[in-house]
Amino acid sequence: MSFNVPRTEKKRVVIVGGGFGGLQLANRLRNSHFQVVLVDKNNYHQFPPLIYQIASSGIEPSSISFPFRKIFQKRKDFYYRMAEVRSIFPEQKIIQTSIGKVDYDYLVLAAGTTTNFFGNKHVEEEAMPMKNVSEAMGLRNALLDNFERALTCASDVERQELLNIVIVGGGATGVEIAGALSEMKNYVLPKDYPDLPKGLMNIYLIEAGNRLLSAMSEESSAHVEQYLREMGVNVLLGKMVTDYRDHRVMLKDGSSIATRTFIWVSGVAAQPVGNLPEKYLGRGRRITVNAFNQVEGLEGVFSIGDQCIMPEGDPNWAGGHPQLAQVAIQQGKLLAKNLKRLEAGKEMKPFRYRNLGAMATVGRNRAVAEFSKVRMAGFWAWLMWLIVHLRSILGVRNKTIVLFNWMWNYFSYSQSLRMIIYAKKAKEVREREQRLASQHWGTDLLSEGAD
Amino acid sequence: MSFNVPRTEKKRVVIVGGGFGGLQLANRLRNSHFQVVLVDKNNYHQFPPLIYQIASSGIEPSSISFPFRKIFQKRKDFYYRMAEVRSIFPEQKIIQTSIGKVDYDYLVLAAGTTTNFFGNKHVEEEAMPMKNVSEAMGLRNALLDNFERALTCASDVERQELLNIVIVGGGATGVEIAGALSEMKNYVLPKDYPDLPKGLMNIYLIEAGNRLLSAMSEESSAHVEQYLREMGVNVLLGKMVTDYRDHRVMLKDGSSIATRTFIWVSGVAAQPVGNLPEKYLGRGRRITVNAFNQVEGLEGVFSIGDQCIMPEGDPNWAGGHPQLAQVAIQQGKLLAKNLKRLEAGKEMKPFRYRNLGAMATVGRNRAVAEFSKVRMAGFWAWLMWLIVHLRSILGVRNKTIVLFNWMWNYFSYSQSLRMIIYAKKAKEVREREQRLASQHWGTDLLSEGAD
Numbered sequence: 061m062s063f064n065v066p067r068t069e070k071k072r073v074v075i076v077g078g079g080f081g082g083l084q085l086a087n088r089l090r091n092s093h094f095q096v097v098l099v100d101k102n103n104y105h106q107f108p109p110l111i112y113q114i115a116s117s118g119i120e121p122s123s124i125s126f127p128f129r130k131i132f133q134k135r136k137d138f139y140y141r142m143a144e145v146r147s148i149f150p151e152q153k154i155i156q157t158s159i160g161k162v163d164y165d166y167l168v169l170a171a172g173t174t175t176n177f178f179g180n181k182h183v184e185e186e187a188m189p190m191k192n193v194s195e196a197m198g199l200r201n202a203l204l205d206n207f208e209r210a211l212t213c214a215s216d217v218e219r220q221e222l223l224n225i226v227i228v229g230g231g232a233t234g235v236e237i238a239g240a241l242s243e244m245k246n247y248v249l250p251k252d253y254p255d256l257p258k259g260l261m262n263i264y265l266i267e268a269g270n271r272l273l274s275a276m277s278e279e280s281s282a283h284v285e286q287y288l289r290e291m292g293v294n295v296l297l298g299k300m301v302t303d304y305r306d307h308r309v310m311l312k313d314g315s316s317i318a319t320r321t322f323i324w325v326s327g328v329a330a331q332p333v334g335n336l337p338e339k340y341l342g343r344g345r346r347i348t349v350n351a352f353n354q355v356e357g358l359e360g361v362f363s364i365g366d367q368c369i370m371p372e373g374d375p376n377w378a379g380g381h382p383q384l385a386q387v388a389i390q391q392g393k394l395l396a397k398n399l400k401r402l403e404a405g406k407e408m409k410p411f412r413y414r415n416l417g418a419m420a421t422v423g424r425n426r427a428v429a430e431f432s433k434v435r436m437a438g439f440w441a442w443l444m445w446l447i448v449h450l451r452s453i454l455g456v457r458n459k460t461i462v463l464f465n466w467m468w469n470y471f472s473y474s475q476s477l478r479m480i481i482y483a484k485k486a487k488e489v490r491e492r493e494q495r496l497a498s499q500h501w502g503t504d505l506l507s508e509g510a511d
Numbered sequence: 512m513s514f515n516v517p518r519t520e521k522k523r524v525v526i527v528g529g530g531f532g533g534l535q536l537a538n539r540l541r542n543s544h545f546q547v548v549l550v551d552k553n554n555y556h557q558f559p560p561l562i563y564q565i566a567s568s569g570i571e572p573s574s575i576s577f578p579f580r581k582i583f584q585k586r587k588d589f590y591y592r593m594a595e596v597r598s599i600f601p602e603q604k605i606i607q608t609s610i611g612k613v614d615y616d617y618l619v620l621a622a623g624t625t626t627n628f629f630g631n632k633h634v635e636e637e638a639m640p641m642k643n644v645s646e647a648m649g650l651r652n653a654l655l656d657n658f659e660r661a662l663t664c665a666s667d668v669e670r671q672e673l674l675n676i677v678i679v680g681g682g683a684t685g686v687e688i689a690g691a692l693s694e695m696k697n698y699v700l701p702k703d704y705p706d707l708p709k710g711l712m713n714i715y716l717i718e719a720g721n722r723l724l725s726a727m728s729e730e731s732s733a734h735v736e737q738y739l740r741e742m743g744v745n746v747l748l749g750k751m752v753t754d755y756r757d758h759r760v761m762l763k764d765g766s767s768i769a770t771r772t773f774i775w776v777s778g779v780a781a782q783p784v785g786n787l788p789e790k791y792l793g794r795g796r797r798i799t800v801n802a803f804n805q806v807e808g809l810e811g812v813f814s815i816g817d818q819c820i821m822p823e824g825d826p827n828w829a830g831g832h833p834q835l836a837q838v839a840i841q842q843g844k845l846l847a848k849n850l851k852r853l854e855a856g857k858e859m860k861p862f863r864y865r866n867l868g869a870m871a872t873v874g875r876n877r878a879v880a881e882f883s884k885v886r887m888a889g890f891w892a893w894l895m896w897l898i899v900h901l902r903s904i905l906g907v908r909n910k911t912i913v914l915f916n917w918m919w920n921y922f923s924y925s926q927s928l929r930m931i932i933y934a935k936k937a938k939e940v941r942e943r944e945q946r947l948a949s950q951h952w953g954t955d956l957l958s959e960g961a962d
Contacts (some may be wrong), residue, residue: 064663102928103659122571127929129703139706142659142931159663188937204554205940208593212515212610222889244852255590320939457919463913466910478528478578479555480593483648483933486639489656 063162065139065199070095073399074164076145078128079103081365082170084392092400095137099157101144103127106193107453112233114196116240117477118469121193126454147334150358158496166399167365186304187324201480206320207253221307223261224319228301229326230267232420238265239422247473264294264300264317268322273380276418283437287422290295306337328383330367342369343380351410355397358461364391370505377413386416390499421445424470514613516590521546524850525615527596529556529579531836532816533621535843543851546588550608552595554578557644558904563684565647567691568928569920572644574913577905598785601809609947617850620798620814624779637755638775652931657771658704672758674712675770679752680777681718683871686735688871689716693742698924715745715768717752726833727869731879734888738873779834781818793820794831802861804846815842828864837867872896875921
């Protein structure tokens with residue numbers, strides 16, 4: 061196997077990761093004097109803010125995903141490659157991937173984050189994360205499967221384990237999935253499962269800090285907590301999860317909660333890059349960059365979005381920016397300009413984050429939103445949330461289908477996507493996955509990625 | 512585990528399989544004096560006529576699937592159970608399933624068919640069938656994965672293997688998937704993969720008989736063959752596939768075709784029922800039934816749809832009916848009436864198949880349709896095909912989304928569902944699957960299905 065991208069007279073920008081940041085950068089380099097190579101392990105861009113709605117059967121993965129090849133149709137001197145990046149060799153200006161090596165003039169690391177289990181290997185093995193479309197589909201399947209099994213399981217203890225849901229992490233994702241699942245509990249389950257004893261399903265939202273949505277104002281936290289409690293979610297603040305054993309989530313205070321649906325959305329860590337020395341990493345193992353998103357000391361290497369941290373350089377954000385879509389998008393935009401300036405022999409411009417606000421929704425008519433001058437809660441925040449997210453989804457077809465699904469669900473109080481579907485893997489795919497899994501990631505020496 | 516359905520004073524009808532026949536029967540038994548128990552291994556009804564469009568990225572699985580629990584919301588004395596049926600014990604009037612045993616007063620076997628590999632174990636291991644939503648999703652993923660790999664593979668031989676597609680079986684499914692994939696080849700691939708050498712992708716449709724669509728008229732066969740050839744499909748008639756080795760499909764005449772996409776839609780066999788003596792089986796291992804869909808000799812046992820064969824009883828169809836949705840639907844309707852008549856002490860009515868015709872589509876504006884008095888080909892047949900299929904899809908939401916997708920694809924010449932997505936399985940699900948797979952299916956003795 062080989063990466064198989066022809067060298068032209070243009071300089072080559074290799075972008076690792078087609079999330080908000082990488083996609084923005086690739087788009088803005090259209091009609092530039094660069095050859096652009098986009099590497100992503102999935103062949104589609106996904107829209108993380110709505111991933112929780114996949115898990116709660118509200119929308120389909122395809123509605124918030126968009127194939128890269130479709131996005132970049134007709135684009136000249138652009139190459140997409142489906143591959144996992146293993147390691148970087150900055151001296152040779154080469155990265156090693158699962159399909160071979162590729163050399164770069166400029167490298168932009170925009171691979172985002174992965175779920176952070178804070179070193180707890182046992183939790184990592186048992187918990188269900190919800191960072192991407194595949195994990196969310198898996199969670200949907202597991203949830204529905206547990207409800208089915210609750211009807212026929214052997215004991216009351218097991219039934220309770222199957223119906224309890226524990227969500228660890230009171231950030232936006234935790235709040236949103238707790239809200240969506242409690243709507244499912246209130247509106248859908250009684251109709252779908254009339255023979256399940258009512259009131260057995262409990263949803264727990266556990267947060268180690270003393271309030272939900274710690275990135276937003278205390279006012280918003282209070283609103284969201286009230287909403288969730290009204291909807292029947294058990295919000296546990298100041299509780300630390302230490303382990304998960306025998307279908308019980310163990311808390312530091314000695315108590316425990318029985319569940320087989322143990323959802324972990326408690327934090328993120330930057331995607332690791334093999335071979336990148338420790339000294340380049342900052343808080344949360346994010347790659348340290350300067351005000352131009354440059355990795356200082358590595359020529360031609362940049363990092364944008366959640367994968368990087370800019371501890372200095374942006375006067376209003378000393379210590380680093382929040383890991384939000386807007387930061388990644390704005391960094392992607394600026395880096396496109398800066399790369400062009402660099403080529404033209406001009407000075408690069410430093411990054412200044414323009415805070416567009418933050419929002420989170422808990423359920424129908426219930427959301428919180430904060431903009432520079434306005435704070436909202438309730439219906440108007442919820443409507444704003446809908447509009448902002450709908451606008452951000454890629455593609456007219458996807459916008460239409462998501463809007464249709466939302467309206468349908470809003471008026472019917474019932475999604476109809478509650479199917480347990482696994483794609484059956486072809487034999488070759490299974491075999492290749494096993495082969496890849498048995499290889500050691502991230503520390504490959506520089507070698508041809510032979511198959 | 513236990514099946515956990517309470518016995519009421521009503522007689523119990525256990526329906527195995529929620530396809531066209533089983534669903535129709537369950538629906539028609541609404542407001543009857545029966546308790547209805549529906550057993551299906553999937554928690555959703557699927558719509559087989561459009562499954563091929565999942566494989567070709569035209570529609571989503573969710574658009575042609577509908578959760579059973581949603582269909583039967585508010586239905587009284589109705590129970591759905593997600594389970595696989597293992598064996599039948601007609602003397603005790605019990606079936607054994609993966610979640611325990613259940614007794615019946617009436618048992619209706621409506622589990623349909625599975626792919627027939629005609630005993631060729633090696634082909635079974637290597638080929639990709641397309642009988643259900645999961646397999647079709649898997650096929651879509653494998654196809655897209657092969658295109659990606661074709662860009663970076665090591666040799667020209669491998670590239671050719673990755674781009675060739677071989678479809679075995681010239682029935683409706685084979686014809687329709689060949690047509691859909693050739694549209695993908697002609698309209699989508701050149702735009703999505705500008706760096707793939709043109710003309711390398713070849714689609715082969717192999718049929719052992721001397722014409723395609725042998726269930727329809729010779730005129731329709733000729734039309735369809737002409738359409739496919741115009742669209743660039745290599746139609747091979749009178750060719751037998753004997754094996755698949757080293758990424759080559761072997762033909763009986765000694766020739767072979769290189770491919771890694773080996774799609775097998777060559778025939779079906781009835782779903783086997785463990786413990787059912789051979790003497791009850793007819794052609795294609797279908798369960799032999801009389802004119803009332805009764806399995807003679809087994810008290811209270813019926814079979815409808817593709818899983819059964821009615822060699823005598825329907826004067827116009829000596830030897831058995833074709834395995835079509837309409838047969839199953841009409842048998843389901845009649846059986847609902849007959850069960851009610853039986854309970855009322857009336858005589859049952861024999862089944863008479865009312866042939867509503869047959870149709871197949873090859874691509875945009877290209878289809879064939881045959882009704883009792885009219886034969887059509889081309890645009891009008893295609894439009895008729897769209898209308899008939901759209902009408903048959905369950906649920907307004909699904910109808911709307913399929914129509915939207917079809918119109919979108921028709922005018923844009925490009926679906927946007929070309930994502931490779933596998934649902935990530937939770938650890939418990941993986942473990943349970945392994946446990947189930949290691950058990951011996953179909954021959955269980957009558958025992959509590961303890962977990």
